[in-house]
Amino acid sequence: MELNKRQTEILGIVKMDGPITGEQIAERLSLARATIRPDLAILTMAGYLDARPRVGYFYSGKKPVQSIADGMIGMKVGDFQSIPVVVHENVTVYDAICQMFLDDVGTLFVVDKSSKLTGVLSRKDLLRTSLGNTELDKIPVHVIMTRMPNITYCKKQDSLIHVAKKMMDNQIDSLPVVISKNEGMEVVGRITKTNITAAFLSLAEEHDL
Numbered sequence: 001m002e003l004n005k006r007q008t009e010i011l012g013i014v015k016m017d018g019p020i021t022g023e024q025i026a027e028r029l030s031l032a033r034a035t036i037r038p039d040l041a042i043l044t045m046a047g048y049l050d051a052r053p054r055v056g057y058f059y060s061g062k063k064p065v066q067s068i069a070d071g072m073i074g075m076k077v078g079d080f081q082s083i084p085v086v087v088h089e090n091v092t093v094y095d096a097i098c099q100m101f102l103d104d105v106g107t108l109f110v111v112d113k114s115s116k117l118t119g120v121l122s123r124k125d126l127l128r129t130s131l132g133n134t135e136l137d138k139i140p141v142h143v144i145m146t147r148m149p150n151i152t153y154c155k156k157q158d159s160l161i162h163v164a165k166k167m168m169d170n171q172i173d174s175l176p177v178v179i180s181k182n183e184g185m186e187v188v189g190r191i192t193k194t195n196i197t198a199a200f201l202s203l204a205e206e207h208d209l
């Protein structure tokens with residue numbers, strides 16, 4: 001909720017000098033008590049102010065639910081994304097497993113020779129191939145990866161809520177962050193469930209929860 005100029009002024013007065021009566025606030029603004037009544041009602045209903053009979057208005061110190069909601073909607077992929085780890089599609093399954101350990105990630109993105117996104121490799125994709133298979137150094141990852149056009153991706157400016165929904169709907173742990181490039185897509189970041197958790201926590205910290 002956007003506060004208007006007068007409501008912002010009232011909030012400032014109460015923050016500084018609360019508890020303070022409606023009459024005193026009106027006096028400070030050189031206005032009639034009746035004129036500021038709707039503003040006080042809005043500030044109280046929205047949770048910015050608390051009112052006690054015979055004491056007056058005081059600052060609740062609580063951030064209204066609306067401001068938490070606004071904070072959530074404002075969280076964008078670009079503010080929380082991590083560095084992507086990519087492998088070439090001809091890399092072997094064995095090397096991809098090593099890469100996953102070396103870079104400490106749960107998902108690898110696969111690219112072709114012109115750096116265009118062609119696939120995704122998850123931990124379980126690699127684990128599944130490893131079961132009963134001793135020739136991991138002979139199988140290229142493009143044989144086992146999830147490939148285009150079945151890749152769920154996002155862009156920097158997308159809302160994090162939208163991305164979280166895609167993760168849940170598709171039962172995946174991460175999405176590549178891409179930019180369009182020559183009829184394909186270049187991977188510029190990754191967004192994982194860990195990033196979503198970090199965003200959730202930052203929202204809580206921002207609101208002193």
Ligand code: ADP
Binds near residue numbers: 123145146
């Ligand atoms: P895990 O398989 O280790 O549980 P995920 O849940 O992320 O990890 O992956 C589940 C399946 O979905 C895998 O086969 C993987 O290749 C595929 N996958 C993972 N991320 C994506 C994505 N962004 N788009 C499409 N498919 C994906």
